[in-house]
Amino acid sequence: MKLWKGRFSGEAAASADEFGASISFDRRLFRQDIAGSLAHCRMLERQGIIEKGESEAIQGALKGILDDMEAGAIELGPAMEDIHMAIEGILTERVGEAGKKLHTARSRNDQVALDLRLYLKGEIVATLDLLRSLVGLLVSMAKDHRDTVMPGYTHLQRAQPVSLAFHLLAYCQMFLRDMGRLGDCLGRMDALPLGAGALSGVSYATDREFLRRELGFASICENAMDAVSDRDFALEFMSCASICMMHLSRFCEELVLWSSSEFAFVEMDDAFSTGSSIMPQKKNPDVAELIRGKTGRVYGGLMGLLAVMKGLPLAYNKDMQEDKPLVFDAADTLRDSLSIFAEMLSRVKVRGDSMEAAAKAGFLNATDAADYLVKKGVPFRDCHGIIGRMVLYCLAEGKGIEDLSLDELRGFSERFDDDIYGHIDVRACMEAKKSEGSTSSESVARQIAAVEKAIGVDGDG
Ligand code: ARG
Numbered sequence: 001m002k003l004w005k006g007r008f009s010g011e012a013a014a015s016a017d018e019f020g021a022s023i024s025f026d027r028r029l030f031r032q033d034i035a036g037s038l039a040h041c042r043m044l045e046r047q048g049i050i051e052k053g054e055s056e057a058i059q060g061a062l063k064g065i066l067d068d069m070e071a072g073a074i075e076l077g078p079a080m081e082d083i084h085m086a087i088e089g090i091l092t093e094r095v096g097e098a099g100k101k102l103h104t105a106r107s108r109n110d111q112v113a114l115d116l117r118l119y120l121k122g123e124i125v126a127t128l129d130l131l132r133s134l135v136g137l138l139v140s141m142a143k144d145h146r147d148t149v150m151p152g153y154t155h156l157q158r159a160q161p162v163s164l165a166f167h168l169l170a171y172c173q174m175f176l177r178d179m180g181r182l183g184d185c186l187g188r189m190d191a192l193p194l195g196a197g198a199l200s201g202v203s204y205a206t207d208r209e210f211l212r213r214e215l216g217f218a219s220i221c222e223n224a225m226d227a228v229s230d231r232d233f234a235l236e237f238m239s240c241a242s243i244c245m246m247h248l249s250r251f252c253e254e255l256v257l258w259s260s261s262e263f264a265f266v267e268m269d270d271a272f273s274t275g276s277s278i279m280p281q282k283k284n285p286d287v288a289e290l291i292r293g294k295t296g297r298v299y300g301g302l303m304g305l306l307a308v309m310k311g312l313p314l315a316y317n318k319d320m321q322e323d324k325p326l327v328f329d330a331a332d333t334l335r336d337s338l339s340i341f342a343e344m345l346s347r348v349k350v351r352g353d354s355m356e357a358a359a360k361a362g363f364l365n366a367t368d369a370a371d372y373l374v375k376k377g378v379p380f381r382d383c384h385g386i387i388g389r390m391v392l393y394c395l396a397e398g399k400g401i402e403d404l405s406l407d408e409l410r411g412f413s414e415r416f417d418d419d420i421y422g423h424i425d426v427r428a429c430m431e432a433k434k435s436e437g438s439t440s441s442e443s444v445a446r447q448i449a450a451v452e453k454a455i456g457v458d459g460d461g
Contacts, residue, residue, distance in 0.1 A: 003085055021078040022321050025328065029083050032118035033111070034066045036194060037087065039214035040106055043207050049105065054098035061094045062087075082321075083115075084108045105197065105204040109228040109316040113193035116327065118215070120237050123331045124186045130338040131179045131244070132455050135172050137342050139451045142168040146444055149426050150265065150355035151364055158362035161426040164355065165448070166439040171251055172451045178244040185240050189233035192217040196224035199315035229315040231305065234327050238302040241334045242295075248341055249295040252288035255348065259285050264354045269347035272340075287344050291337045298333050301326040356426070361400070363391050365424040368432060369401050372423045376415040386412050 002012070038059055045055035065087060068074045080086035085108075092099030145164035152162035192215060195201075195208035201224045208220050221227035258265035268285050276282035305326050308319050369390070370383035378386070387401075390412045394401060402424050409416040422428055433440045437447070452459040 002081075003088060017081070018078050020081070020318070022082045022324065023076050023078060023080050023086055025325050026083045026112075026115075026321075027076050027086070028328065029115040029119055029324075030069045030087065031066065032115040033083050033087055034062050034069075035118065036111060036114045036215065037062055037091075037102060039211050040194065041102055042214065043210050044101070044104060046210060047205050047207055049204055049206075050098075050101050054101055057095045057098045058091065058102050061091050061099065064094065065090055082108070082112075084111050105202040105206050106194070107196075107198035107228070109198050110194050110196040110224075112320075113196070113228055113230070114215070116324070117189055117191075117193065117217075117233060120189060120233060120327070120331070121186060123335070124182050124189075124237065127331075127335055127338065128179055128182055130335060130342070131175050131182070134338060134342045134345075135175050135179075135451060135455050136457055137346055138168050138172050138175070139448055139455070139457070141345075142166075142172070142444070142448055142451075145350065145352070146441060148350065148352040148355060149359045149430070151359045151362065152439070158358065158364055160367055160439075161359040161364045161429050162439040163430060163441070163444060164350065164352070165444050169444065169447045169451065171247065172447075174247040175244070176451065176454050178240065178247065181240045181243065182237075185233070185236040187218070188236065190218040191221045191227075192219070193221045193227035193230075196221060196227035199225050199228050225315045229312070231309055231320060231323055234323050235302065235305055235309070238298070238305060238327065238330050241330045242299050242302050244334060245291075245295040245298045245337060248337055249292045251345075252285075252292045252341070255288045255345075256285050256292070259288075263358070265351055265358070267349040267351065269344070269349070271347060272344040287340060291341055294333050294337055298330045301330040359426050363394065363401060365401055365426065365429050366391055368429040369420070369424050371432070372420055373413055373415055378413065378415060 002008075041050070041055050041058045041062070044050045045052055050058075065074070074090065076083075076086050080089060088099065088103060091102060142165040145168065148164040149161055150164050150167065151158040152160050152167070192208065192212045194211050194215070195206055212220050221230075255266065255268070257263055259268050268283070268288070270283075272285070272287045273283045274286040276284065305323055308322050308326075312319055366387050370380065370387045373383040373386065374380050390401060390404070390409075393408075393412075394404070402421060406416060406418060406420075409420060423432065430439050431441065433443065435443075437443060449459050
């Protein structure tokens with residue numbers, strides 16, 4: 001039965017009912033909806049808007065509904081429209097007249113805004129936990145791979161040698177920023193919309209400060225119209241989720257590349273790979289690919305909600321009901337991706353020998369050879385030209401720079417001395433990096449300590 005049917009003389013078309021119902025997806029907000037109703041009911045009683053006995057009956061029944069919902073003992077059909085109507089309907093069935101008073105000084109507009117904020121606050125806290133443990137995993141891997149040398153790339157061409165630790169620490173920075181962004185988003189969303197009413201406030205002596213405390217918000221939405229019209233908090237969450245998925249996706253892309261025979265830098269665990277239905281030799285990095293794919297889906301949710309909101313006049317419009325499937329999907333996808341990614345990564349086998357072999361081929365020490373000449377007084381741009389010609393020569397001879405004799409080296413510049421060999425060894429190239437944040441072992445140790453501090457882990461060296 002429709003709780004708003006008074007004004008209507010005709011029946012709703014079954015098709016319109018079904019089309020407009022959100023119960024199939026907003027049912028997952030039942031805990032938040034009941035928490036909001038309990039607080040609202042207590043506030044109504046404290047303010048003398050409803051009687052103590054009524055309040056007790058309502059609260060008792062709401063708790064019973066919560067238990068029954070948790071136990072899956074309540075059937076929620078499309079006739080119930082949405083979770084707010086469903087719970088109020090069941091409440092009234094269970095307690096009679098008193099149940100009909102719960103919606104005093106409240107609208108579904110402030111109610112749904114409350115539910116969604118409560119839900120997202122919880123999601124963010126859970127997501128932050130996953131991010132914190134992912135960063136913990138990365139930093140512990142970094143500690144194990146301080147001496148694993150690999151090529152650093154630009155344009156996917158071998159560029160300069162780095163440690164795998166350094167590469168992993170780059171991801172730590174990205175995920176730490178994701179944590180910061182989600183924290184900022186949480187801080188801004190931490191304002192109570194309940195009490196705004198339909199759009200302009202309510203004409204009862206309500207106590208929003210009490211509601212704020214009961215429901216654990218840091219502040220109260222200042223403007224009732226904004227409180228019910230705003231979905232910035234959902235958009236912000238989805239943009240944080242999109243950026244975080246982008247980071248996961250780049251990492252997955254690297255794992256896909258690195259696990260190919262062309263790279264052979266890592267081997268994915270069997271548990272996170274699949275075979276081919278036709279090619280017996282295949283071992284595919286499906287999980288990594290799928291996270292990369294799901295990133296597109298999370299971006300889609302963000303674009304979808306931006307598009308839903310862009311033309312809406314204030315205040316609430318039914319269009320806004322479309323926010324929930326998009327938000328839920330993004331939140332679930334982000335959480336699932338973060339947790340399976342960490343599981344997969346913790347079981348990746350690193351092939352340090354192939355990484356090091358790749359770092360030793362391809363003239364990754366060319367910049368350092370040029371830097372050597374700079375230190376001997378040759379202007380950098382001239383050094384660049386000299387080493388460039390030397391690389392051309394090496395390519396023709398099938399040699400590396402470190403394989404050239406001092407005589408061959410001197411053919412390119414008189415300034416070369418015997419000490420050059422100590423400067424162009426891959427590890428020496430890394431250690432020579434003096435700037436803050438570099439790949440040298442000293443800088444890597446500092447970065448490890450800083451990341452551990454950021455996630456509250458006690459470093460053990
Ligand atoms: N199911 C609705 C939604 O998700 C709840 C709010 C309905 N408000 C209204 N005035 N029709 O947006």
